[in-house]
Amino acid sequence: MANPFSNTYLRIPQGFGNLLEGLTREILREQPENIPAFAAAYFKDLLEKREKTNFDPAEWGAKIDDRYYNNHAFKESAGENKEEAAAVKIQAAFRGHLAREEVKKMKSEKLENTKEANK
Structure with missing residues (x-):
């Protein structure tokens, strides 16, 4: 029997989210009437391009995601670092x-x- 309230966490395979984003973007652009057929043609075209060019957008997207989520330089805003954040906190406390x-x-x-006045 399946437990609908289990703590199971399913992970999306690397690159899959990028593939779905690309498909979604094309569906929104084209507005096809038959979305499953459009998706099949989209992925067929993507496979043909990958075989011709040896470029896999799913693999590339996975590398970009990995670089973004695991490289702390991407997480920090431009010009912000720990010293600046500490200085801002100190200044705010002093003010x-x-x-x-x-x-x-x-x-x-x-x-x-x-x-x-009362005197």
Whole structure:
């Protein structure tokens, strides 16, 4: 009996997502009436191109994905690094400290002014 709430995690084979993205893109462009037939023709054409050129878009896409997800340089935004992020955090904490000190100063001045007004 199958358990619908199992913790099974199915992994998509490398390159398969790229193949499906390419197919989806072409389906959206062409808007075919018979999608399964279009998909069969698309993959047949892709196989013929791969045999002629020895270029496998699935393998290439898998390499690109692997490079993106396993190379930390791709994950960081341009120009951002750990030192810059730490500097921003320190600056933000210091500005917060200055703001809190200013609020304390304003509250004490207001309190002094109200005491003087009550005299």
